[in-house]
Amino acid sequence: xxxxxxxxxxxxxxxxxKYYLREGLLPAGAxxxxxxxxxxxxxxxxxxxxxxxVDIGGLPIARIRATLAAVDDDGAPLHHAFGAVMHGIxxxxxxxPDVGEVHDWLRAREWAIEDGAPAPYRxxxxxxxxxxxxxxxxLSDLDAVADSAYATAELEVGYARAKPTRTAAVESMxxxxxxxxxxxxxxxxxxxxxxxxxx
Amino acid sequence: xxxxxxxxxxxxxxxxxKYYLREGLLPAGAxxxxxxxxxxxxxxxxxxxxxxxVDIGGLPIARIRATLAAVDDDGAPLHHAFGAVMHGIxxxxxxxPDVGEVHDWLRAREWAIEDGAPAPYRxxxxxxxxxxxxxxxxLSDLDAVADSAYATAELEVGYARAKPTRTAAVESMxxxxxxxxxxxxxxxxxxxxxxxxxx
Numbered sequence: 501x502x503x504x505x506x507x508x509x510x511x512x513x514x515x516x517x518k519y520y521l522r523e524g525l526l527p528a529g530a531x532x533x534x535x536x537x538x539x540x541x542x543x544x545x546x547x548x549x550x551x552x553x554v555d556i557g558g559l560p561i562a563r564i565r566a567t568l569a570a571v572d573d574d575g576a577p578l579h580h581a582f583g584a585v586m587h588g589i590x591x592x593x594x595x596x597p598d599v600g601e602v603h604d605w606l607r608a609r610e611w612a613i614e615d616g617a618p619a620p621y622r623x624x625x626x627x628x629x630x631x632x633x634x635x636x637x638x639l640s641d642l643d644a645v646a647d648s649a650y651a652t653a654e655l656e657v658g659y660a661r662a663k664p665t666r667t668a669a670v671e672s673m674x675x676x677x678x679x680x681x682x683x684x685x686x687x688x689x690x691x692x693x694x695x696x697x698x699x
Numbered sequence: 700x701x702x703x704x705x706x707x708x709x710x711x712x713x714x715x716x717k718y719y720l721r722e723g724l725l726p727a728g729a730x731x732x733x734x735x736x737x738x739x740x741x742x743x744x745x746x747x748x749x750x751x752x753v754d755i756g757g758l759p760i761a762r763i764r765a766t767l768a769a770v771d772d773d774g775a776p777l778h779h780a781f782g783a784v785m786h787g788i789x790x791x792x793x794x795x796p797d798v799g800e801v802h803d804w805l806r807a808r809e810w811a812i813e814d815g816a817p818a819p820y821r822x823x824x825x826x827x828x829x830x831x832x833x834x835x836x837x838l839s840d841l842d843a844v845a846d847s848a849y850a851t852a853e854l855e856v857g858y859a860r861a862k863p864t865r866t867a868a869v870e871s872m873x874x875x876x877x878x879x880x881x882x883x884x885x886x887x888x889x890x891x892x893x894x895x896x897x898x
Contacts, residue, residue: 552828558757582895586888611893619892623885626878629751633874645883648847649890657894673891675832679825681887685880686822687845689785691852692876693818694810696781 503529506539510547517547523561525550525568549671553589557678563589571670578661581670583614586677590618597624605639609646656680702728705738709746716746722760724749724767748870752788756877762788770869777860780869782813785876789817796823804838808845855879 506529507514520526526546529537553559553567570576570584602620606613613620630637660672705728706713719725725745728736752758752766769775769783801819805812812819829836859871 548831552832556825556828579895579897583892586892590888606889606893609893611889612896613889613892617889617892619885619888623882623889626755626882626885629755630874630878630882632747633751633871633878635871635875642882642886644847645851646886646890648843649883649887650894652844653887653890653894656891672832672834673895675829676834677888677891679829679832681884683822683825683829683841684844684848684883684887686818686825687841688848688852688880688883689789689818689876690805690810690812690816690822691845691848692855692872693782693785693812693816694805694808695849695852695856696778696872697811697813698778 501539502536503539506543506547509544510551512547512551520547520550523565525561525564549675552675553678556682557589559589559678563591567674571667571674574666578666578669581666582657582660582673583617585670585674586619587614587617589674589678590622592616592618592621593625596621597628599624601627601639652680700738701735702738705742705746708743709750711746711750719746719749722764724760724763748874751874752877755881756788758788758877762790766873770866770873773865777865777868780865781856781859781872782816784869784873785818786813786816788873788877789821791815791817791820792824795820796827798823800826800838851879 501509503514503517506512507517510517512520517526521528526543529539529543532538549568550564553564559567567585567588570581570588573581573584576584599620602624606620627637627639656676657673660669660676663669663672700708702713702716705711706716709716711719716725720727725742728738728742731737748767749763752763758766766784766787769780769787772780772783775783798819801823805819826836826838855875856872859868859875862868862871
């Protein structure tokens with residue numbers, strides 16, 4: 501299909517498609533003439549993925565590029581690719597908080613997290629913010645949340661590993677992470693409203 | 700204190716403080732001379748709140764204004780203010796998805812959610828996105844997530860209601876919602892990495 505048809509099929513404007521092509525997020529189409537390229541279903545699918553990362557994940561283009569590189573890298577073992585996805589969607593904060601407490605907690609849980617993963621830094625930063633606002637939160641208060649997250653993660657990783665191709669598995673992890681994260685957040689908001697409506 | 704001291708105490712630049720004053724997010728200081736205003740601890744606190752909403756919640760200025768209006772409105776009953784906070788941090792999407800399925804699920808759970816609350820629309824939109832990507836998810840798959848969110852919400856709302864003043868209670872709900880949401884998301888990412896590192 502031509503770029504105008506790709507735009508209709510994906511719901512993404514021609515201008516945005518051209519931008520994603522320039523930024524290397526979307527692979528070039530097959531050159532059908534010196535001035536025209538054709539695109540296929542793979543392009544439609546990739547555009548939907550990019551839009552989910554932009555609209556739902558709120559990821560900037562540089563993060564999306566890092567994350568899609570992990571999806572496209574056929575060489576790495578699957579669990580490396582899963583880790584690369586999780587690291588690609590965020591970065592270590594410029595001002596690094598003290599992560600000692602978070603690392604101790606992860607070690608006690610026997611959760612193997614790669615050095616340089618952004619999530620422990622982000623978690624330490626958030627705990628610091630909560631304390632600034634007078635919430636006397638400790639990591640052991642979050643054990644129940646962690647147990648429940650681990651149980652859900654086992655289902656999600658199992659689901660991704662069962663996919664027929666490596667790319668489909670990594671994409672499934674990526675979409676699962678970004679979209680289910682928002683699903684959980686919206687359900688939390690609904691629960692908070694439901695509880696506060698009660699006398 | 701003067702604006703330069705307020706900047707040092709809060710870690711927010713003078714330019715940003717002036718912007719928040721112009722946008723009505725931060726109340727004006729007491730006029731100590733025709734060209735000078737003085738600020739107090741209340742301003743430091745409000746600036747920390749604004750920064751948490753910007754940096755952690757990723758909220759645009761218009762959403763922050765709507766949310767802080769709910770914090771400042773002393774007239775409304777507390778549960779209305781809690782609802783207004785939850786609605787202020789988001790908006791109904793421009794293209795409204797079909798929320799019938801979500802409303803049925805909420806009714807079955809006996810969760811009282813106000814008409815016009817953004818969360819049911821956002822949840823319906825996310826479920827639609829997951830289905831586009833081949834996740835065969837139904838709302839009943841999310842019952843365990845909802846049960847656990849409800850139990851946490853009871854603790855959080857109880858904690859907020861126990862605050863000595865109305866403003867402190869509403870602020871606690873706001874910070875709790877925006878920051879704990881990210882805490883849960885980071886723990887989910889860590890759990891996904893921990894599970895995928897296992898053979």
